[in-house]
Amino acid sequence: MINQKNFFSKEKRDYTNYFIAGFILLIAATLVFIQNEAQNQNNKLQRDFLLYQETNTYLQKGETEPIIEPLSKLHETYNMDFNISYGLAFSYLNNGNYEAALPMYTKSMDLNPFLVENEDFMYQYALVLSYNEQYEDAITVINQLLTLPIDESFKAEVTKLKDSLSNKKGSTT
Numbered sequence: 001m002i003n004q005k006n007f008f009s010k011e012k013r014d015y016t017n018y019f020i021a022g023f024i025l026l027i028a029a030t031l032v033f034i035q036n037e038a039q040n041q042n043n044k045l046q047r048d049f050l051l052y053q054e055t056n057t058y059l060q061k062g063e064t065e066p067i068i069e070p071l072s073k074l075h076e077t078y079n080m081d082f083n084i085s086y087g088l089a090f091s092y093l094n095n096g097n098y099e100a101a102l103p104m105y106t107k108s109m110d111l112n113p114f115l116v117e118n119e120d121f122m123y124q125y126a127l128v129l130s131y132n133e134q135y136e137d138a139i140t141v142i143n144q145l146l147t148l149p150i151d152e153s154f155k156a157e158v159t160k161l162k163d164s165l166s167n168k169k170g171s172t173t
Helices: 002-061 065-077 082-094 098-111 113-117 119-131 135-146 152-172
Strands: none
Touching: 002 065, 002 082, 065 082, 082 098, 082 119, 098 113, 098 119, 113 119, 119 135, 119 152, 135 152
């Protein structure tokens, strides 16, 4: 009987080795999977970054029509990125799609509240609001813009826009 007992304890030890070997294989397979996923994610980020750089090059040239589609695609993935939202807003504005521009300007403002101190952004936002016939909101934005330190010629242009919007607002009530 002693031989049978030794036989059984040896078998138990063999199963322990199989368990340890299986566990090591599981860990190795998991690490390979994680490495592969990380590489795939890295490749996607690199492609997206190159696409963003390309759209930025077009923006710097003042060409906004060809970048609407790529920025929209980037916005699906990186919808909390201010630069993508603002680039899309600006592109919509420059291409006359004021309805699509409005939520992007609003989102840009939500993502970066300091834009209330940016005269170019505030002017663009006021224009988009006015093109969407939200005259009262546009006037509010213009009033904020007029509190900023802006040069006199720009101030005159902004005041002219405000007067025009006040007339439109008065004619719709």
